Amino acid sequence: MAKEYGYLDELAAHYGVFISDLRIYPHLRDAAIRKLENSVVPEHRRQEWQRALEYLTGSGVPVV
Numbered sequence: 001m002a003k004e005y006g007y008l009d010e011l012a013a014h015y016g017v018f019i020s021d022l023r024i025y026p027h028l029r030d031a032a033i034r035k036l037e038n039s040v041v042p043e044h045r046r047q048e049w050q051r052a053l054e055y056l057t058g059s060g061v062p063v064v
Contacts, residue, residue, distance in 0.1 A: 007045075007052035011035060022056060029056055 005013070011032045012019045022032045033056050041049045 032056055
């Protein structure tokens, strides 16, 4: 069975860093947020996308 990766996993792999690095380093955080905001999100992954954005921004407020 293939492992399904989430948005944060995909972003970390894209930048070659750990997920936590995406939040710690401002230049990575900003780039990851821009990449998320510019991505096409299928409806069935909308909640996962929202959680990834909340993790990166440190906000629990829905961005919708």
